[in-house]
Amino acid sequence: xxxxxxxxxxxxxxxxxxxxxxxxxxxxxxxxxxxxxxxxxxxxxxxxxxxxxxxxxxxxxxxxxxxxxxxxxxxxxxxxxxxxxxxxxxxxxxxxxxxxxxxxxxxxxxxxxxxxxxxxxxxxxxxxxxxxxxxxxxxxxxxxxxxxxxxxxxxxxxxxxxxxxxxxxxxxxxxxxxxxxxxxxxxxxxxxxxxx
Amino acid sequence: xxxxxxxxxxxxxxxxxxxxxxxxxxxxxxxxxxxxxxxxxxxxxxxxxxxxxxxxxxxxxxxxxxxxxxxxxxxxxxxxxxxxxxxxxxxxxxxxxxxxxxxxxxxxxxxxxxxxxxxxxxxxxxxxxxxxxxxxxxxxxxxxxxxxxxxxxxxxxxxxxxxxxxxxxxxxxxxxxxxxxxxxxxxxxxxxxxxxxxxxxxxxxxxxxxxxxxxxxxxxxxxxxxxxxxxxxxxxxxxxxxxxxxxxxxxxxxxxxxxxxxxxxxxxxxxxxxxxxxxxxxxxxxxxxxxxxxxxxxxxxxxxxxxxxxxxxxxxxxxxxxxxxxxxxxxxxxxxxxxxxxxxxxxxxxxxxxxxxxxxxxxxxxxxxxxxxxxxxxxxxxxxxxxxxxxxxxxxxxxxxxxxxxxxxxxxxxxxxxxxxxxxxxxxxxxxxxxxxxxxxxxxxxxxxxxxxxxxxxxxxxxxxxxxxxxxxxxxxxxxxxxxxxxxxxxxxxxxxxxxxxxxxxxxxxxxxxxxxxxxxxxxxxxx
Numbered sequence: 001x002x003x004x005x006x007x008x009x010x011x012x013x014x015x016x017x018x019x020x021x022x023x024x025x026x027x028x029x030x031x032x033x034x035x036x037x038x039x040x041x042x043x044x045x046x047x048x049x050x051x052x053x054x055x056x057x058x059x060x061x062x063x064x065x066x067x068x069x070x071x072x073x074x075x076x077x078x079x080x081x082x083x084x085x086x087x088x089x090x091x092x093x094x095x096x097x098x099x100x101x102x103x104x105x106x107x108x109x110x111x112x113x114x115x116x117x118x119x120x121x122x123x124x125x126x127x128x129x130x131x132x133x134x135x136x137x138x139x140x141x142x143x144x145x146x147x148x149x150x151x152x153x154x155x156x157x158x159x160x161x162x163x164x165x166x167x168x169x170x171x172x173x174x175x176x177x178x179x180x181x182x183x184x185x186x187x188x189x190x191x192x193x194x195x196x
Numbered sequence: 197x198x199x200x201x202x203x204x205x206x207x208x209x210x211x212x213x214x215x216x217x218x219x220x221x222x223x224x225x226x227x228x229x230x231x232x233x234x235x236x237x238x239x240x241x242x243x244x245x246x247x248x249x250x251x252x253x254x255x256x257x258x259x260x261x262x263x264x265x266x267x268x269x270x271x272x273x274x275x276x277x278x279x280x281x282x283x284x285x286x287x288x289x290x291x292x293x294x295x296x297x298x299x300x301x302x303x304x305x306x307x308x309x310x311x312x313x314x315x316x317x318x319x320x321x322x323x324x325x326x327x328x329x330x331x332x333x334x335x336x337x338x339x340x341x342x343x344x345x346x347x348x349x350x351x352x353x354x355x356x357x358x359x360x361x362x363x364x365x366x367x368x369x370x371x372x373x374x375x376x377x378x379x380x381x382x383x384x385x386x387x388x389x390x391x392x393x394x395x396x397x398x399x400x401x402x403x404x405x406x407x408x409x410x411x412x413x414x415x416x417x418x419x420x421x422x423x424x425x426x427x428x429x430x431x432x433x434x435x436x437x438x439x440x441x442x443x444x445x446x447x448x449x450x451x452x453x454x455x456x457x458x459x460x461x462x463x464x465x466x467x468x469x470x471x472x473x474x475x476x477x478x479x480x481x482x483x484x485x486x487x488x489x490x491x492x493x494x495x496x497x498x499x500x501x502x503x504x505x506x507x508x509x510x511x512x513x514x515x516x517x518x519x520x521x522x523x524x525x526x527x528x529x530x531x532x533x534x535x536x537x538x539x540x541x542x543x544x545x546x547x548x549x550x551x552x553x554x555x556x557x558x559x560x561x562x563x564x565x566x567x568x569x570x571x572x573x574x575x576x577x578x579x580x581x582x583x584x585x586x587x588x589x590x591x592x593x594x595x596x597x598x599x600x601x602x603x604x605x606x607x608x609x610x611x612x613x614x615x616x617x618x619x620x621x622x623x624x625x626x627x628x629x630x631x632x633x634x635x636x637x638x639x640x641x642x643x644x645x646x647x648x649x650x651x652x653x654x655x656x657x658x659x660x661x662x663x664x665x666x667x668x669x670x671x672x673x674x675x676x677x678x679x680x681x682x683x684x685x686x687x688x689x690x691x692x693x694x695x696x697x698x699x700x701x702x703x704x705x706x707x708x709x710x711x712x713x714x715x716x717x718x719x720x721x722x723x724x
Binding site for chain 1: 306307370373374377378381382383408409410411412413415416417420431434435436437439442445446449509
């Protein structure tokens with residue numbers, strides 16, 4: 001085999017390995033892309049660093065809270081209030097009622113989503129039950145808090161925002177990596193918040 | 197193309213094929229491996245076709261008649277996977293094995309042992325895939341696109357075997373492509389510059405680069421599925437912070453170039469056949485090359501047109517709509533070039549030419565329905581209906597499959613030394629042509645009328661056209677048995693073929709005798 005062939009083979013093997021790596025790189029790329037553009041209604045699953053972003057001159061908007069149970073998740077899960085009127089630039093606390101209706105200990109994870117998706121970038125959370133997994137004993141119930149703020153840059157075309165949570169049963173694999181990671185980061189923040 | 201052969205090696209018999217089964221097991225000869233690939237893909241074509249017959253039989257009438265819905269889904273999934281990865285792709289690899297070395301004047305493929313390996317792992321891949329039919333929970337039932345979480349959280353246990361078989365298929369394709377590229381880039385006869393290469397070689401060079409780029413992405417996608425299912429990761433699981441839509445992005449980043457992988461070699465084949473039977477030089481050689489290259493490059497930036505309805509932002513919908521429509525330009529260049537080649541040519545209508553002309557006409561119809569699907573607002577109506585089924589079957593059956601059949605009729609005299617039976621060949625063509633149109637044309641209408649794809653039962657108003665469609669499918673299916681008969685008959689004997697076989701044939705492969713000797717071009721020919 002001549003030198004040219006060897007070189008071509010080497011280049012092609014690098015290309016194959018490179019593309020395989022690229023397919024995995026697509027995962028973080030996709031998440032970063034969604035986060036920057038606010039597409040997909042994705043919001044960061046961690047508390048905002050800036051605790052003093054309160055502004056004056058906020059305007060009135062309404063938030064609708066929606067709760068979903070993922071397939072076969074038996075817990076009762078609903079917002080305490082379906083609809084609240086708030087001002088942008090001001091913190092608000094809302095709560096969700098949750099109850100483990102089964103007779104076994106279960107772990108749940110709530111995943112948020114915002115519609116319209118271009119509101120997602122303007123929603124900051126100081127505290128949210130979605131930052132960590134919820135473990136409830138049989139029959140145990142709880143009120144889960146979310147403390148949030150919409151900044152004043154929220155596009156003026158948006159007067160109403162839907163904040164939706166889907167609750168998933170994660171009992172079977174309850175040390176999902178990313179939650180652990182968030183616990184480490186934000187444990188201190190949660191300690192300081194009043195518990196409900 | 198004009199070629200001067202400096203020395204023929206016809207009488208050189210010191211390396212004839214070995215005898216018996218081990219000839220095929222151990223062979224490193226590109227012609228043997230090409231034959232293996234072609235027979236394997238034919239077998240898969242018949243198996244995948246039998247599954248299509250089950251599907252059409254169930255859809256012959258509304259209501260559930262023959263199979264359970266679960267089994268219907270398995271048939272649907274395996275039909276797609278087998279036809280894409282088992283029939284069309286290996287058939288093109290087989291043609292590449294037979295033809296690329298002869299067309300560029302090389303003695304064999306660059307990596308003959310790897311060539312043997314890349315073929316012989318394929319039967320295992322499909323054995324694993326097909327064996328899942330007999331496993332508890334049945335075969336994969338989530339469609340050939342295997343969207344997560346349908347293929348992860350809700351998949352039958354056999355999904356792991358499916359993942360394993362996709363890995364093997366991918367490895368085979370990657371090895372095959374490396375072989376093709378190295379052969380073309382380094383083993384061309386002296387004087388054969390890139391822009392003198394036959395178009396089939398060009399089409400395969402571009403296809404092989406596409407395969408190198410996207411098969412590893414497919415491997416990555418199924419690896420992520422494997423990890424989600426067995427190792428507790430959450431790539432596509434929303435509960436763990438993953439995203440099911442991400443799966444679709446990754447899949448179609450592979451999937452759209454894959455579509456062109458299945459059609460570019462067909463472009464090469466059609467160019468050769470139309471040139472030969474028009475007895476004219478192909479019109480616009482350079483533009484054909486550039487058109488294929490542009491189609492290949494554009495194929496990487498149009499993937500989300502499969503996902504218009506997942507909730508993309510407006511800017512993305514517009515971008516992917518326009519980028520998709522842009523592909524019509526180079527494709528149009530190719531179609532016009534073929535038509536111009538035929539214009540004022542001394543055309544004769546032998547079987548390969550009939551298949552090639554049908555390819556141009558019917559592939560163009562498939563292209564037009566593709567343009568309709570590219571219109572984002574309209575796609576919301578067409579998405580996941582039979583209109584989509586009609587579209588991609590028009591580009592794959594009378595597109596890819598017809599081109600493969602055309603290639604078999606065109607080159608089989610060179611492979612076997614015998615002419616096929618022209619009368620039977622024409623009969624096969626007309627049965628296939630009528631069958632394919634009766635099957636798939638009505639699906640445009642029932643799709644526009646709202647019949648969803650991938651369902652075993654349907655509303656009553658679709659009954660008539662579904663019955664007609666099924667009748668067409670049975671006709672098409674049965675006529676492939678005739679094809680098998682014709683091929684076997686030609687292998688067994690027939691009128692002896694001359695070296696050039698066709699009156700207007702051009703290219704190095706027609707300068708060696710028919711059948712092509714076991715070893716050709718051990719001394720490179722000189723190309724002017």
